[in-house]
Amino acid sequence: MSNMFDLLVAGLATGAIYALVAVGFTLLWQTSQTINFAQGEFVMLPAFLMLAAMHVGAPFWLAIILGILLSMILLGLAFKLLLVDPMMRHGVLPLAIATMALAIGIKEAVKQFFSAEASPFPSIVPTGDISILGHAVSLQSIGVLVVAILAVVGLTTLLNRTSLGHQMQAAAQNPTVARIIGVPVERMILLTFLINAFLVALASLLITPIYLAKFSSGEVLGQAAFIAAIVGGFNQVRGAIAGGLLIGVLDNLAASYVSTQYRAAVPLIFLIVVILFRPQGLLGRAEERTV
Amino acid sequence: MKSTLLAGAVLAFATATSAHAQAIKLADVAELSGGGATVGTNWKNGIDLAIEEINAKGGVLGRKLEVTHADSQSNPGVARAQVQKALDAEPYVLLGPGYSGSVKVTAPLAAEAGITQIMGGEAAELTQAGNKFLFRTSFGQQSSMPKVAKYIHDDMKAKSVAVVWVNNDFGRGGRDVVVKELDRLGSKVVADLSTEAGQADFAADVGKIKAANPDAVFVYLNEEESARILKELKRQGVAAPLMGETTLIGQKVIELAGDAANGARGHVGLTTDAPVDLVKGFRERFSKKYNYVPDHNGLKGYLAVYMVKATTEKMGKVDSKAFADALHGLTIKAADEPGILMDVTFDQNGDIDRQSFLVEVVEGKQVVKQVLPKVK
Missing domain, CATH: 3.40.50.2300 (Response regulator)
Structure with a gap:
């Protein structure tokens, strides 16, 4: 039973990170119909930007700020202006393929400029345990959960409680009408790209101390977040959050109770079941779209 | 004047070829790029250091050692092609690769050519296939x-x-x-x-x-x-x-x-932190030459070359075909050949017996806690 509790906590911590990445996924889809297959690499890159900043002498806190800012410029602004905007007019599919190419490009560039070997990455949360209901729970797991929850709460507050958030939702739901009533749709779309870049940089900061900084570490994350987004509902932020947590827990339980070899298959099987019986995702709403 | 020039050129050519024929040629195929780059680079540097030392002291039986390095890209397929190419040049002994998978696919080529292969792989099965030309530089599992x-x-x-x-x-x-x-x-x-x-x-x-x-x-x-x-x-x-x-x-x-x-x-099996004076000396010379502390793969490459030296001197001749037979069952003592660093014995399978170490990580440093003696 104690094992079960540990697995749940570890699963929730990993799941919270998946959720951050999945939320970004759904945001991009809602506002610009971008399916970003480079999302995993987007999580891998900020850690290397932070490492680079530390390498030239910046203290860790400054490296975090620089890393997040650089990520927002590269993975938010430049990604939208240089890749999404020119490809978008050719449709969803060419853009999706272009993001796959981008994923390969980012991976190879990191391998080229840093190394193919893994690098250590400092943790923002100190190591150690605290006791919860008689179980020792690591501060790192709790730290990851807390930061991820804060980010998600902040995002939902922004989306639901502020005028800016309402404009973003309007731009996502019906850009034509939004434009008519004076919402700066283009700026709102750019904002979602910046938010996505911020979320992946945050995820990078949280996951890299555990997974190590390595050029290939985005592959697993990207896939998990993609599955989480579909399972939860591709068009709902809360769906992506639920999907992320669910996949994190499911992955850990599968590794423990099924087998390490088949752990990667279990979320995929779950995905198929969801698609068969609830194609809009657990919390998603059915939508019809003419593409 | 023309004839003097010509004679000079002929003489120069003859000297060059005779010097070339004098040298003992070794071929190294290692993981110089790809995932095993750390392994292969350490191995290569160890080889180069040993050759430099041996040549500075007059070589082996009065002949200099020469080595060519080829990159397997940490890929067994590339390793096989590179080993074939190296064997075509008829080296005295083949060195490497370091990855067990690459050794597995290249060992039959060397055995077929009758060339001894001294390698860095540690998988148990490598020396259990009855290959009479394959030798380890470190413990198998x-x-x-x-x-x-x-x-x-x-x-x-x-x-x-x-x-x-x-x-x-x-x-x-x-x-x-x-x-x-x-x-x-x-x-x-x-x-x-x-x-x-x-x-x-x-x-x-x-x-x-x-x-x-x-x-x-x-x-x-x-x-x-x-x-x-x-x-x-x-x-x-x-x-x-x-x-x-x-x-x-x-x-x-x-x-x-x-x-x-x-x-x-x-x-x-091998560590540059070993409490052995000869190993400490190696570590110092290596660090001085390459500006970093080698790992055990650096030691393996270094030892491979000294295995060639000790075996050849034991035979008293440079004989590629007789080399493997001479190394089977051979014990090389560090007192006789300091380059071998620690006493070592090779058995009939090419496996080695040597003292080894029990290491503990203390405050981020490897500390040798115990020396485990040779089995026999």
Whole structure:
């Protein structure tokens, strides 16, 4: 039973990170119909930007700020202006393929400029345990959960409680009408790209101390977040959050109770079941779209 | 005037070719790029250092040593092509590769050509295929794992052991030997966990170890995965002592795992931290030449060249065909050949017997706690 509790906590911590990445996924889809297959690499890159900043002498806190800012410029602004905007007019599919190419490009560039070997990455949360209901729970797991929850709460507050958030939702739901009533749709779309870049940089900061900084570490994350987004509902932020947590827990339980070899298959099987019986995702709403 | 020039040119050419014929040619195929770049680069630098030293002292039987380096790109397919190319040039001895998988596919080529291959691979099966031309520079798993099991049983006094291994040739080979030996000694394997190469998340595996509550944990993974599981073991507060091999307590693992590596122990066949004066001297010369501290692969490459020297001097002639026979059963003493660093004996399979070390990570440094003697 104690094992079960540990697995749940570890699963929730990993799941919270998946959720951050999945939320970004759904945001991009809602506002610009971008399916970003480079999302995993987007999580891998900020850690290397932070490492680079530390390498030239910046203290860790400054490296975090620089890393997040650089990520927002590269993975938010430049990604939208240089890749999404020119490809978008050719449709969803060419853009999706272009993001796959981008994923390969980012991976190879990191391998080229840093190394193919893994690098250590400092943790923002100190190591150690605290006791919860008689179980020792690591501060790192709790730290990851807390930061991820804060980010998600902040995002939902922004989306639901502020005028800016309402404009973003309007731009996502019906850009034509939004434009008519004076919402700066283009700026709102750019904002979602910046938010996505911020979320992946945050995820990078949280996951890299555990997974190590390595050029290939985005592959697993990207896939998990993609599955989480579909399972939860591709068009709902809360769906992506639920999907992320669910996949994190499911992955850990599968590794423990099924087998390490088949752990990667279990979320995929779950995905198929969801698609068969609830194609809009657990919390998603059915939508019809003419593409 | 013209004829003088011509004569000069002929003379120069003749001198050059005779000097060339004089040199003993070695061929090295190693992991100079790709995933094994650290392995191959250390191995290559070790070779170059040894050759430089030997040539500075007049070479082997009065002839200089020469080596060509080829890059296997850490890929068995490329290694095979490079070895074939190297063998076509008829080297005296073939050195490398370092990866067991690459050795496995290239060993038949060298054996067919009748050329001795001195390599860095450690998988148990390599020397069990009856190849008469293949020699190790370090322990195979069948030599190191019994020492590991004995230490877990005798010194750690563990009655129950969790075994975590990586599901590939390397991991499975080591796991099979260690589980058999632990069983023979009477230590019970209470958790037998296979993990995947490249696995990022070890929370569930460590959860299982915690649930099994063993007296000791044996970890047999590649370097990066070792670092990740060490961090997770610390994160989940597993207090049982950790035992492994070179891959658990290597410099790279310590760098990646940080604090979490402290207290981990490992059996190490070769380490530049060995409390042996000749090894210390090697480490100093290597660090001076290359500006970094070598790992055990640097030692392997260095030893490979001194194996060539000692065997050739023992034969008293440079004879490629007789080389393997001369090395089988040979004991090279460090007192006679300081370059071999520690006394070593080669058996009929090309496996080695040598003293080895029990290393513990203390405050981020490898500390040799115990010297484990030669088996025979």
